[in-house]
Amino acid sequence: MRIVVLLGGISPxxxxxxxxxxxxxxxxxxxxxxxxxxxxxxxxxxxxPDQAIALGARAGGGGRGGSGRPGGAAAxxxxxxxxxxxxxxxxxxxxxxxxxxxxxxxxxxxxxxWLEKAGLPFTGSGSLASGMAMDKAWAxxxxxxxxxxxxxxxxxxxxxxxxxxxxxxxxxxxxxxxxGGFPVVVKPNAVGSSVxxxxxxxxxxxxxxxxxxxxxDERVLVEQFIPGRELTVTVLNGRALxxxxxxxxxxxxxxKRKYTAGASRYEAPAAIPEGMxxxxxxxxxxAFREFGCRGVVRVDYRVRGDNAPFCLExxxxxxxxELSLVPMAARVAGMSYESVIDEMVGAARAxxxxxxxxxxxxxxxxxxxx
Numbered sequence: 165m166r167i168v169v170l171l172g173g174i175s176p177x178x179x180x181x182x183x184x185x186x187x188x189x190x191x192x193x194x195x196x197x198x199x200x201x202x203x204x205x206x207x208x209x210x211x212x213p214d215q216a217i218a219l220g221a222r223a224g225g226g227g228r229g230g231s232g233r234p235g236g237a238a239a240x241x242x243x244x245x246x247x248x249x250x251x252x253x254x255x256x257x258x259x260x261x262x263x264x265x266x267x268x269x270x271x272x273x274x275x276x277x278w279l280e281k282a283g284l285p286f287t288g289s290g291s292l293a294s295g296m297a298m299d300k301a302w303a304x305x306x307x308x309x310x311x312x313x314x315x316x317x318x319x320x321x322x323x324x325x326x327x328x329x330x331x332x333x334x335x336x337x338x339x340x341x342x343x344g345g346f347p348v349v350v351k352p353n354a355v356g357s358s359v360x361x362x363x364x365x366x367x368x369x370x371x372x373x374x375x376x377x378x379x380x381d382e383r384v385l386v387e388q389f390i391p392g393r394e395l396t397v398t399v400l401n402g403r404a405l406x407x408x409x410x411x412x413x414x415x416x417x418x419x420k421r422k423y424t425a426g427a428s429r430y431e432a433p434a435a436i437p438e439g440m441x442x443x444x445x446x447x448x449x450x451a452f453r454e455f456g457c458r459g460v461v462r463v464d465y466r467v468r469g470d471n472a473p474f475c476l477e478x479x480x481x482x483x484x485x486e487l488s489l490v491p492m493a494a495r496v497a498g499m500s501y502e503s504v505i506d507e508m509v510g511a512a513r514a515x516x517x518x519x520x521x522x523x524x525x526x527x528x529x530x531x532x533x534x
Contacts, residue, residue, distance in 0.1 A: 168251065289459060406496040
């Protein structure tokens, strides 16, 4: 098959996407497919998977961009025109589009919506499911609706020109107490890879953390901090794979500890009771089903010392480098990296058949509409 991999992009997670897309490209080539790597951040083709991975490694990390980040809104608009035109020109000869974009319009449903309108089969969830999952505040409301426990939170909006002092003034002692008191987690509402996230232990550090998160998204969450273990569940086409535990070298799994070799350890499968594993898998499959997801998602949890689980988020385009958490869970289930990638392509092709529609459950749709 001829498969186009969309990678790169212009979000703070560009570097991770380049590495994910490069890994996907390698796997597809090993399976005998014809592969084109199309960088949505520049609108240009990257010649080889190795080149994409090298660009991602060279560009730097931390979610702050680097030498490989395209610059400016005008450049981004021109790039979008280039990659969209390229896909439309070749539409009749493309068997599937593999979405390996992280963050921004590649994960919030924007790219997915365009691909739906263009009639191109693509991997992963559709536009509505992607948008609901990427918006952490909406996702948390839906978790509550579906009886999936999630930490308490406060949602802030800091649009350009708004007085930061005025918004922060609403975070008084009573507001912080409503989410369990300090420490709290402050994060951008619609950015992944732990970009812009802080653990805040006192009021003095709160303003700085909120302003950091607001650099990436005008919507900011102040969330209850759950001390405990980091666990994650991959769901592949509706079935949960074995639970993986993340053991970061620091207090939480931030950008550096996710993407720096040796900065975290992993237990795959996680050393937890069978009943706890099944509960997390059930929650994850429920979220996958109710959000209307397809392909692969990863659902992240913190489990408190009393074994109470809390769902943090659902990732509809999780990292797909060969060392990422999704392939790690798949290996425990007896699946190779290539077989996961191939299954995702197969699902994209199946959902493209006439009459197949993937959308959130009636409960989810009603909740969003309300």
